[in-house]
Amino acid sequence: MNISEFAKIAGVSRSAVSRYFNDGYLSEDKKKQIEEAIEKTGYAPSLAARNTSNRVTKLVGVIIPKLSSESCARVTEGISAVLDKEGYKLLLVNTANDHRREVESLELFRKNRVDGVILLGTVFTDLHKAVLNKMHVPVIIVGQQLKGFSCICHNDTGAAKALTKLMIEKGGKRPAMIAVTQDDLSAGKARVDGFKSALDESGIKFGEKSVEISDFTIDSGYMAAKRLFSRPLKPDCILCATDTIAAGAALYCREANIKIPDDVMLCGIGCAKIGRTAYPSITTARLHYKTAGMEAANMLLSTVKHRDSIQRVMELDYDIVERESTGGTSDIGIWE
Amino acid sequence: MNISEFAKIAGVSRSAVSRYFNDGYLSEDKKKQIEEAIEKTGYAPSLAARNTSNRVTKLVGVIIPKLSSESCARVTEGISAVLDKEGYKLLLVNTANDHRREVESLELFRKNRVDGVILLGTVFTDLHKAVLNKMHVPVIIVGQQLKGFSCICHNDTGAAKALTKLMIEKGGKRPAMIAVTQDDLSAGKARVDGFKSALDESGIKFGEKSVEISDFTIDSGYMAAKRLFSRPLKPDCILCATDTIAAGAALYCREANIKIPDDVMLCGIGCAKIGRTAYPSITTARLHYKTAGMEAANMLLSTVKHRDSIQRVMELDYDIVERESTGGTSDIGIWE
DNA sequence: CTGAAAGCGCTAACAA
DNA sequence: TTGTTAGCGCTTTCAG
Numbered sequence: 001m002n003i004s005e006f007a008k009i010a011g012v013s014r015s016a017v018s019r020y021f022n023d024g025y026l027s028e029d030k031k032k033q034i035e036e037a038i039e040k041t042g043y044a045p046s047l048a049a050r051n052t053s054n055r056v057t058k059l060v061g062v063i064i065p066k067l068s069s070e071s072c073a074r075v076t077e078g079i080s081a082v083l084d085k086e087g088y089k090l091l092l093v094n095t096a097n098d099h100r101r102e103v104e105s106l107e108l109f110r111k112n113r114v115d116g117v118i119l120l121g122t123v124f125t126d127l128h129k130a131v132l133n134k135m136h137v138p139v140i141i142v143g144q145q146l147k148g149f150s151c152i153c154h155n156d157t158g159a160a161k162a163l164t165k166l167m168i169e170k171g172g173k174r175p176a177m178i179a180v181t182q183d184d185l186s187a188g189k190a191r192v193d194g195f196k197s198a199l200d201e202s203g204i205k206f207g208e209k210s211v212e213i214s215d216f217t218i219d220s221g222y223m224a225a226k227r228l229f230s231r232p233l234k235p236d237c238i239l240c241a242t243d244t245i246a247a248g249a250a251l252y253c254r255e256a257n258i259k260i261p262d263d264v265m266l267c268g269i270g271c272a273k274i275g276r277t278a279y280p281s282i283t284t285a286r287l288h289y290k291t292a293g294m295e296a297a298n299m300l301l302s303t304v305k306h307r308d309s310i311q312r313v314m315e316l317d318y319d320i321v322e323r324e325s326t327g328g329t330s331d332i333g334i335w336e
Numbered sequence: 337m338n339i340s341e342f343a344k345i346a347g348v349s350r351s352a353v354s355r356y357f358n359d360g361y362l363s364e365d366k367k368k369q370i371e372e373a374i375e376k377t378g379y380a381p382s383l384a385a386r387n388t389s390n391r392v393t394k395l396v397g398v399i400i401p402k403l404s405s406e407s408c409a410r411v412t413e414g415i416s417a418v419l420d421k422e423g424y425k426l427l428l429v430n431t432a433n434d435h436r437r438e439v440e441s442l443e444l445f446r447k448n449r450v451d452g453v454i455l456l457g458t459v460f461t462d463l464h465k466a467v468l469n470k471m472h473v474p475v476i477i478v479g480q481q482l483k484g485f486s487c488i489c490h491n492d493t494g495a496a497k498a499l500t501k502l503m504i505e506k507g508g509k510r511p512a513m514i515a516v517t518q519d520d521l522s523a524g525k526a527r528v529d530g531f532k533s534a535l536d537e538s539g540i541k542f543g544e545k546s547v548e549i550s551d552f553t554i555d556s557g558y559m560a561a562k563r564l565f566s567r568p569l570k571p572d573c574i575l576c577a578t579d580t581i582a583a584g585a586a587l588y589c590r591e592a593n594i595k596i597p598d599d600v601m602l603c604g605i606g607c608a609k610i611g612r613t614a615y616p617s618i619t620t621a622r623l624h625y626k627t628a629g630m631e632a633a634n635m636l637l638s639t640v641k642h643r644d645s646i647q648r649v650m651e652l653d654y655d656i657v658e659r660e661s662t663g664g665t666s667d668i669g670i671w672e
Numbered sequence: 673c674t675g676a677a678a679g680c681g682c683t684a685a686c687a688a
Numbered sequence: 689t690t691g692t693t694a695g696c697g698c699t700t701t702c703a704g
Contacts, residue, residue, distance in 0.1 A: 013676085014675085014698080026673075042470055048387040051382075051698090052682075052698075067416065068406065070404065073409050074404050084437075111380040254615075277584070278615070338681050338682085339682060349691050354684085361689055382681060384682090385696090388680090
């Protein structure tokens with residue numbers, strides 16, 4: 001069913017139909033006729049065809065490293081909430097942590113003529129930057145700060161520092177960290193920086209051996225904790241780059257009969273569900289993922305609307321959520 | 337930049353350009369010229385325009401109730417993995433558990449002329465069925481079985497039954513269940529059916545009071561457990577409709593000093609990360625979410641390719657994962 | 673307010 | 689293999 005065919009059925013001209021769907025001027029009579037015909041035929045104009053003339057797709061490309069990561073999912077939810085309200089649709093690519101696919105997807109979005117792109121970044125190579133610079137639609141980066149681009153990011157360093165300080169204030173003398181790849185500037189490097197900075201300010205010497213590198217999984221956190229405790233000098237407090245890693249570390253401690261928080265304190269970052277039901281519950285810094293997604297979408301839409309290319313950077317702050325793993329109380333009450 | 341402009345720059349005809357991007361016949365010379373021009377201009381054909389003539393969008397609409405639910409995210413990952421490989425893109429709508437939005441999205445996809453739709457179903461109203469019947473592209477439903485449509489679903493009843501039987505065999509005399517809304521035929525009704533069926537076969541009388549209804553959240557699970565234990569006859573084993581609910585219930589038990597598994601056994605369903613690090617770790621039935629997503633995508637693509645409309649139903653079975661909450665050992669080893 | 677007609681950027685049928 | 693020409697389904701002038 002196309003517009004001509006439908007126009008014939010409705011007994012009006014093609015233009016009238018087009019106007020009906022584009023809030024143009026139209027007499028009540030014709031509106032009625034068209035509405036009745038829609039009822040009958042279920043006709044709806046093809047958006048693709050519409051876009052060829054329009055140059056507007058109402059499509060936003062979103063690139064995600066790993067959908068089943070709680071933080072990514074939350075960001076995406078935020079993006080989706082805002083976009084939907086504005087009538088934009090979300091073209092989603094899950095790269096499964098394959099950096100090449102990020103670049104491919106960017107190219108794809110150029111072809112698809114999306115109105116804008118939101119990129120949940122992890123690791124940025126020169127290739128990324130090259131492709132990003134070639135994009136002629138607005139791009140917003142979430143979770144990372146990349147010079148020259150609009151970004152929504154979290155205060156990773158601040159969160160890591162605050163948590164480390166918390167543990168030191170509670171008597172931690174030998175802090176260790178389970179970090180993630182330093183190629184990831186936010187979850188990786190920035191959080192280690194915060195850790196170091198806290199040590200620095202507390203007059204504790206930072207030794208490279210006090211950092212273990214882990215993946216973003218429970219198992220990897222478990223293994224990293226094991227390595228940490230197999231060293232001659234055992235840590236008495238551990239900052240983990242994510243709550244999932246912390247949950248894995250807690251699992252190891254339970255198995256190895258290392259008491260938390262008495263023998264070792266533990267912190268995660270992100271405020272994932274898993275940290276709340278882990279045993280003991282894990283102190284963390286809440287990062288505002290959903291808000292980040294919403295702000296990214298807002299920023300994108302306003303860039304699209306005003307056709308400007310002003311670079312904006314927004315940093316979202318954290319909240320400390322103290323739980324049992326640093327001697328806090330278990331926070332049972334309602335929470336979301 | 338459009339095809340004519342680009343053709344001029346490349347020094348070839350528009351058709352040559354079109355052929356280049358549609359693996360038609362083309363001499364090496366022209367290919368070279370075109371490639372060089374692409375290098376210079378970054379030209380890429382507009383897919384939207386392409387689709388108006390093509391009638392193929394290479395777009396699949398995916399409707400999800402809640403992206404930040406681990407099970408939904410896993411299904412979507414599976415879908416994405418298969419679709420990407422075949423060059424299809426994923427138009428994602430997160431309905432945030434708003435059933436009306438499912439219907440709206442279906443309409444949206446009709447307008448957008450997607451090649452097919454995958455619907456992660458929860459609750460189906462008559463309106464759903466009406467709209468679904470009007471879709472003229474293939475639709476695959478995941479997680480629910482709806483008469484007349486192709487579905488990928490899980491053996492919810494079997495999983496619930498097996499877990500309940502497990503607890504009864506381990507000495508459970510007063511089984512209770514924390515279920516979710518019975519409007520949800522799979523996570524809700526089917527799992528209660530399995531529970532009942534196990535009771536039946538074990539000669540235990542099923543009383544309505546032994547089922548509490550909860551949301552899909554930790555807090556809601558916590559509250560439901562509290563209600564269960566405020567009754568005169570306390571349960572000695574509880575089947576929870578999801579692992580998240582079970583984790584919430586475990587939280588309550590810990591707080592109320594009810595020992596798991598000694599005072600009460602606990603099971604969840606789904607094999608979510610949260611159940612593994614909860615304390616104690618929670619026995620569950622693994623449902624193959626990612627596989628479900630992959631199979632749904634495969635089923636959709638083969639329907640699209642063969643232009644058939646044969647209805648197919650695939651049921652994926654479960655695996656029991658026994659953990660501490662029913663007296664099993666904690667399963668630490670590598671797992672994904 | 674309305675319809676005819678000329679686009680939008682691309683593909684596909686056709687003759688060369 | 690090529691270029692020409694007619695579509696694809698919709699929007700947007702432009703007279704009326």
